[in-house]
Amino acid sequence: MRPLLLLMLCLVAWAGDSRPDPRLAAAELDALIVAELAAAGTPAQREVDEWTLLRRTWLDLAGRIPTVPEVRAWMADTAPDRPARLAERLIGSPAWNQALFCWLADLLRVQSRLQDRIPGQAWIDWLRQAVAANQPWDAFVRAQLTATGHAFSAAEQGATGFTLRDAGMPLDHAAVTAQTFLGTRIGCAQCHDHPYDRWTRREFTSFAAFSADARTEIGPGRDFKDLKAMVEAAEPPVRNAARVIGTLIGARIAPARKDWLAAPADWQYPDAKPGERIPAQALFAPVAPVANGDPRHRLAAWMTSPANERFALAIGNRVWKRVFGHGLIEPVDDIRFDPNEPLPALPARLARLVVEQGFDLQRIHLALVLTTHWRRATWHGEVPVAGGVVPGRPALRLSATAWWDSLVAICADQPDAASATDASPLFALHQQIREPAAVLEAAKRLAALRGGGGAAMKADPEMAAAAQIVRGQQRRRPNEGLVRAASLPQPAPVGHPLRILGQSDRELIDNASTQPTVTQALLLMNGLIDNEVLARQSRLRRDLEALREPAAQAEHLWLALLSRPPRADERDLAVAEIQARGRDGLFDLVWGLGNSSAFRLVR
Amino acid sequence: MDLSRRQVLFAAAATLGVGLLPDFAWAADPPTPAQPAAPARSLILLTMAGGMSHLDTLDPKPGRPVQGEIGTIPSVVDGVMLAATLPRLAQRLDRCALIRSLNSNQGAHEQGMYLARTAYTLRGTVRHPALGAYAAHLLPRLNPTLPPFVTIGGDSRHPGAGFLPAGCSPLPIGDAEAGLRHAAPSTGIAAERAQRRLALLGQLDAHGGAPEAASVRAYRELYAEAVKLMSSQDLAAFDLTQEAEALRTAYGDDPFGNGCLLARRLVERGVRTVEVGLGGWDTHDDNADRVRGRCAILDRTLPALLDDLAARGLLATTLVAVVTEFGRSPVINVRDGRDHHPACFSGLLAGAGIRGGVVHGASDEDGAKPLRDPVSLPDLQATLAHALGIDLQQVVQAPDGRPFTVADKGKPITSILL
Incomplete structure (x- = not known):
């Protein structure tokens, strides 16, 4: 009966879309997963209880725990398929957008301030827009690999951020590109044949030859050749400001023309001589298409081709880790399969899922959370270090982002509110400035803001807004309260709770950490819970104070922090504490749950 | 392992009825130096993140085209020149040992710094401990309440304890000037109530009833450490305002200057290892300008640290090391920058157990490759560990039973050790 039901569901739910129903892939993946576990002799865990699944669903798909009203809505829903419907509703929601942004920002190393004074805000805007529009992964990657022109001339130019992030480092950028989008580490082969993997220095150089000639520029360029003398005559604050303005109007990527790289002078292998032209070449089959013009288009076409299984597997494996807690291949960016051999069944099916769903990240996620495997109980045993199927969900510490965003869900009235900052003040400046005198004029305005205080900012709000973005700050709404990680500066400043909890500094790919530290324990014991969760304006505190009954307060507390009602023994403990010690007892329970291992883990 | 090999050889010699011929000796393995009589108590590790240009700092090549626009200056040590970016350090080189023949096979930042910190290559399958974690694990704790290992201004993914216990x-x-935040209960929370909270937390965690995951255990250990730290008599160590203004100015009022001053205050109170980071060395463009900018900081703070430690008698017990993940290319690229160059770079050691005024190893005429006495990052790590009195032969097992040794069989550089 089930296959028939499945088929009917397919017809109803996905009519009008040529892509196969994600449920079909989920069923096939489940079969492969069970076979793999059976072969390893570790039977799969049973399915988890629905409370655990609720919290897992929110954390995996919304990047935060649910609010009390959201838990109550779940409790009121009595339909048997409520887990699947919740997952479908969360995917693509504003909460999902915030979480996916952070996930991609860690991967791409997004910063509010890129190197050489280049503001990151245009890239941030572009990324937000791509997430909100659910831009397919292949198109998303192509846009960034081929971005050309000025960074701040228009909103769609934000895609230049990926290359400007590595301005002046074309070889490193090639290594980063392979690691980011192909899950393949070729960086070692920049100087010598890779010691542990297959890549040779020649292969690295051929790969880098596609993009190395796309020069990143950070100065205003030829049209502004009088600028230098004008700036040198100015006062030091204006000179500094002129560099900032120069970058705003100058930061750009010139199209690549050459599709070869000369072998460096220290070439040590017989496969080339120093100075010899090494032509651009794909790392593995299929071959890159032949075309005239900027060779990066050939690179992008090859990389994102549906025939390029490694590209599909790399993103599929990343989503797999995000959803199941542990990659099918670990580390996720160190795939070692021989690209000339067929993939094993499970990775092959995962790669096919990505392609058949049209590189749609939302539908790839949906397919994986529709598996039975995603609903399995917590696994406390070993996980395969080089990646693979885990019999259940590994008990992991919340990521820094999920931890912070969950606190925001507890404290804020609108936890998923979008950021109030965008790069439009920079685009406006870019439009206005056409000649050296205008650069100097803008620099004077910018310099006047320094030390001018609030009055200077009021007098020139346009430049004040631009200056704020250049400094990597975010505009705050009045009485905004806590905002999620995606709406904070990227990354949050050093010393911010997010950083203490292990947020990536965005210097390296996926550089977040879940390592426990004493600093985190101090922050949670003596800062975060008292100062934010129990602050007067915190939603939790207001709600708790509005409830009078200790039992009702206890229930609210457990729903808010652990996304489930208290068990009887927990309720008794809490009620006794509140009755004995009043508000102190209530607040200490908040402190206790906020510091508990149940809060810290996703199971 | 060395011992068992010798035993095998002796057994073989006896069976064959021959004596041990000189060329049969283990000449390839220089004898491990005896443990130092007075090991360093503490290590201050200064990590120059991004890849410090050796040609423009510790290993200039006067008169060679590769030298670029940064000139060279003599130092107080006869015949040893430094780049003109480090005039104050040059005046103190008699207290320092230079290593000019470092080399690595890791040309990417993450992999390079991981090797510099752990002496092992970054692998997906295991996380190796940083030297400071090994020191915390293998050496007695000198201060019962301050953690034995502190990092200041480091990056977000330090190898940290690796596979060693979370403690x-x-x-x-993050910010030395802000010091250790949240070290006291929040305003209005008396000691008694803080105790009550901890008891309540114990009850709530016990009610969870789930099997204890490794991550749960790790946090419990660290909460215990945190409580210990809160009660420490030495929390004042983190308060830089207790230092005289003149000294603060000498160190420099920037994150690195403040970090080094904090490092001194911590080693003074028995912290074993303090790592202070100075980033920004990835000078792919405008190398000369950028290196000058970094050196303006390094050449103010490092001499101030050495002087301050010496004045307090701490230099005799504190080892100071300047390390980086790789050097930078002799070839200056089209953007006036230098690219990554793991084949040859430099480091500097000073203080406890270190012979001053010596140069170990040399690079070739362009600083492209070591000319003699090449030193690997594991060798450098072995030198530091040996100076701290850590037994390099001791096998430490990871939780999965795999054996590791501190510095991964690197050989201490005996010529610079006292």
């Missing part, structure tokens, strides 16, 4: 992981301080 060996560093206490990360």
Whole structure:
């Protein structure tokens, strides 16, 4: 009966879309997963209880725990398929957008301030827009690999951020590109044949030859050749400001023309001589298409081709880790399969899922959370270090982002509110400035803001807004309260709770950490819970104070922090504490749950 | 392992009825130096993140085209020149040992710094402990309440404790000037209530009833450490305002200057290892300008640290090391920058157990490759560990039973050790 039901569901739910129903892939993946576990002799865990699944669903798909009203809505829903419907509703929601942004920002190393004074805000805007529009992964990657022109001339130019992030480092950028989008580490082969993997220095150089000639520029360029003398005559604050303005109007990527790289002078292998032209070449089959013009288009076409299984597997494996807690291949960016051999069944099916769903990240996620495997109980045993199927969900510490965003869900009235900052003040400046005198004029305005205080900012709000973005700050709404990680500066400043909890500094790919530290324990014991969760304006505190009954307060507390009602023994403990010690007892329970291992883990 | 090999050889010699011929000796393995009589108590590790240009700092090549626009200056040590970016350090080189023949096979930042910190290559399958974590694990704790390992201004993914217990992981301080935040209960929370809270937390965690995951255990250990730290008599160590203004100015009022001053205050109170980071060395463009900018900081703070430690008698017990993940290319690229160059770079050691005024190893005429006495990052790590009195032969097992040794069989550089 089930296959028939499945088929009917397919017809109803996905009519009008040529892509196969994600449920079909989920069923096939489940079969492969069970076979793999059976072969390893570790039977799969049973399915988890629905409370655990609720919290897992929110954390995996919304990047935060649910609010009390959201838990109550779940409790009121009595339909048997409520887990699947919740997952479908969360995917693509504003909460999902915030979480996916952070996930991609860690991967791409997004910063509010890129190197050489280049503001990151245009890239941030572009990324937000791509997430909100659910831009397919292949198109998303192509846009960034081929971005050309000025960074701040228009909103769609934000895609230049990926290359400007590595301005002046074309070889490193090639290594980063392979690691980011192909899950393949070729960086070692920049100087010598890779010691542990297959890549040779020649292969690295051929790969880098596609993009190395796309020069990143950070100065205003030829049209502004009088600028230098004008700036040198100015006062030091204006000179500094002129560099900032120069970058705003100058930061750009010139199209690549050459599709070869000369072998460096220290070439040590017989496969080339120093100075010899090494032509651009794909790392593995299929071959890159032949075309005239900027060779990066050939690179992008090859990389994102549906025939390029490694590209599909790399993103599929990343989503797999995000959803199941542990990659099918670990580390996720160190795939070692021989690209000339067929993939094993499970990775092959995962790669096919990505392609058949049209590189749609939302539908790839949906397919994986529709598996039975995603609903399995917590696994406390070993996980395969080089990646693979885990019999259940590994008990992991919340990521820094999920931890912070969950606190925001507890404290804020609108936890998923979008950021109030965008790069439009920079685009406006870019439009206005056409000649050296205008650069100097803008620099004077910018310099006047320094030390001018609030009055200077009021007098020139346009430049004040631009200056704020250049400094990597975010505009705050009045009485905004806590905002999620995606709406904070990227990354949050050093010393911010997010950083203490292990947020990536965005210097390296996926550089977040879940390592426990004493600093985190101090922050949670003596800062975060008292100062934010129990602050007067915190939603939790207001709600708790509005409830009078200790039992009702206890229930609210457990729903808010652990996304489930208290068990009887927990309720008794809490009620006794509140009755004995009043508000102190209530607040200490908040402190206790906020510091508990149940809060810290996703199971 | 060395011992068992010798035993095998002796057994073989006896069976064959021959004596041990000189060329049969283990000449390839220089004898491990005896443990130092007075090991360093503490290590201050200064990590120059991004890849410090050796040609423009510690290993200039006067008169060679590769030298670029940064000139060279003599130092107080006869015949040893430094780049003109480090005039104050040049005046103190008699207290320092230079290594000019470092080399690595890791040309990417993450992999390079991981090797510099752990002496092992970054692998997906295991996380190796940083030297500071090994020191915390293997050496007695000198201060019962301050953590034995502190990092200041480091990056977000330090290898930390690696596979060692969570208690060996560093206490990360993001901003030295802000010091250790949240070290006292929040305003209005008396000691008694803080105790009550901890008891309540114990009850709530016990009610969870789930099997204890490794991550749960790790946090419990660290909460215990945190409580210990809150009660420490030495919390004042983190308060830089207790220092005289003149000294603060000498160190420099920037994150690195403040970090080094904090490092001194911590080693003074028995913290074993303090790592202070100075980033920004990835000078792919405008190398000369950028290196000058970095050196303006390094050449103010490092001499101030050495002087301050010496004045307090701490230089005799504190080892100071300047390390980086790789050097930078002799070839200056089209953007006036230098690219990554793991084949040859430099480091500097000073203080406890270190012979001053010596140069170990040399690079070739362009600083492209070591000319003699090449030193690997594991060798450098072995030198530091040996100076701290850590037994390099001791096998430490990871939880999965795999054996590791501190510095991964690197050989200490005996010529620079006292």
